Amino acid sequence: MKALLPLALLILPLHAQTLGALATFTEEENATNWGFYTYATNETFPALWTLPDNDTDDTEIYGAFTDDNGVSFFADTLPSDSSFVGDYASAEIDTVSCDIYVEDLDSFDYAEFIFIAGGVEYSSDIFFVGNAGWSNLTASFSKDQWYFIDTNNEFAPVTLTPTILSEVVEIGVNYFPSSTEADGKLVALDNFAILPDLTAPILKISQASGELALSFDQIEGLSYDLEMSTTLQDDDWSLISNDTFNLQGLGTYETTLTPVSKSFFRVVAYPLFIELP
Numbered sequence: 460m461k462a463l464l465p466l467a468l469l470i471l472p473l474h475a476q477t478l479g480a481l482a483t484f485t486e487e488e489n490a491t492n493w494g495f496y497t498y499a500t501n502e503t504f505p506a507l508w509t510l511p512d513n514d515t516d517d518t519e520i521y522g523a524f525t526d527d528n529g530v531s532f533f534a535d536t537l538p539s540d541s542s543f544v545g546d547y548a549s550a551e552i553d554t555v556s557c558d559i560y561v562e563d564l565d566s567f568d569y570a571e572f573i574f575i576a577g578g579v580e581y582s583s584d585i586f587f588v589g590n591a592g593w594s595n596l597t598a599s600f601s602k603d604q605w606y607f608i609d610t611n612n613e614f615a616p617v618t619l620t621p622t623i624l625s626e627v628v629e630i631g632v633n634y635f636p637s638s639t640e641a642d643g644k645l646v647a648l649d650n651f652a653i654l655p656d657l658t659a660p661i662l663k664i665s666q667a668s669g670e671l672a673l674s675f676d677q678i679e680g681l682s683y684d685l686e687m688s689t690t691l692q693d694d695d696w697s698l699i700s701n702d703t704f705n706l707q708g709l710g711t712y713e714t715t716l717t718p719v720s721k722s723f724f725r726v727v728a729y730p731l732f733i734e735l736p
Contacts, residue, residue, distance in 0.1 A: 479552065479680065479732030480542040481652040482534070483518070484508065486736035490520050492537040493648075494631070499525035506532055510560070510647055519560065521647035527639045531573065532648045533631025539735040543653060544628050547600070548621035551680055553656040554730075555583075556597040557632060560647035564591040566640040572598050574630040576623050581605050582614070582633070593649075596632070600624060601656065654730040655680030662726050666718065673699075674713040675726050682707045684727040685714070691723055705729070 484490040491505040506520035513519075522530055534543040555574075561567045572583040584604050588594040600619045609615040617623075630653070634646045660675040660683075677683065685703040686696040699716060706712055 479652065479654040479730050480539065481650065481732050481734045482539060482543070483650060483734060483736070484520050484648075485518055489538055489736045490518070492539075493520050494531075494533045494535065494537075495520070495522040496531040496533065497522075497525055497528060498530065499528035506648075510645065517649070519558075519647045519649035521560070521645055524566075524634075524636050524641040524644050524646065526642050527636050529633055529635040530646065531631050531633045533573070533629050534651070535629045542733070542735055543630055543651075547624040547627050547653070549625065551655050551678075552624070552653045553601050554597065554599050554654040555630065555652070556595065556654065557651040558593050558595050558649045559588070559632060559634070560593050560645070560649070561588055561591055561634075562645040563641065564588065566636050566638050566644060567646075568635045568637040570596060570635070571633045572596065572630070573633050574627050576625075576627045579607055579623075581607050581617065581619070581623070599656070652730075652732065654732060657681070657728060657730060659726050659728045662724055664724065669717070670715045671718045672713065672715050673724060674711055676711050677706065677709055679709055680731050681728045682731060683712070683729070685712075686725050686727060687719075688723045688725075689719065689721055696725070699724075707731070 487508045490508040493506040494503045495506040496503045507522055508520055509518045510521050520532060522532070524530060536544060555572050559570055567588070569585040569587050571585045574581055582605065583598045586596050605617055605619055606614045607617050632648060655678070660677070662673060662675045665672045673685065682705040684705065685699050687699050688695045699714070703714065
């Protein structure tokens with residue numbers, strides 16, 4: 460099943476210093492502006508829109524393998540008015556996420572994120588999927604390892620600096636098959652997102668005069684829910700008050716409450732981004 464990210468706020472395109480973007484491929488014109496590249500012929504074609512026999516409203520882009528050659532879906536300046544390229548460093552973009560579809564797991568090898576900046580192509584660690592159908596991929600530009608091809612034509616690890624991330628001109632996903640049995644088998648892409656750092660902040664708790672004081676530092680690009688549980692069970696988390704729902708903005712958030720025995724607290728972070736057709 461596809462894992463659509465929670466939408467917290469609509470904001471402007473990346474070239475206007477946004478904090479994120481999400482492509483859901485609901486409109487054919489924007490979907491086919493994404494490129495589909497095949498290593499079989501080193502050619503690029505418009506991505507195809509909506510998998511055959513898709514009887515739902517949840518649309519995607521797709522293409523097929525040729526023999527045992529890899530393929531890519533990518534965005535440059537065409538899709539979504541350049542919303543997926545630009546200065547990631549200034550926009551505080553730290554995370555890339557998407558859902559990928561693999562028709563035939565037996566002939567599929569792995570997938571990876573790729574982006575081009577300063578004339579150099581960078582790739583993420585590889586992802587193996589455990590089932591045919593849909594899987595989610597997520598990688599951080601700051602916390603996960605990335606690679607480039609060095610002067611010896613070998614993959615070498617690289618630290619992605621703000622300078623590198625300031626001039627992203629293309630980003631996408633590579634898919635690689637394991638054999639010629641993949642010929643004609645379909646792969647697809649949906650819910651492609653670039654996002655801020657999704658790490659939840661540290662929640663500070665202190666007690667004075669019988670009241671609990673809770674605080675955490677907010678960062679731009681995220682909204683927050685402050686929640687409480689008495690059991691730590693997944694279904695036993697609730698908002699502390701309506702005032703704390705989807706907190707937004709910079710600076711430190713602070714609140715106080717009357718303590719309850721055996722209480723646990725957490726901060727849930729949600730990305731702020733614009734959903735694109």
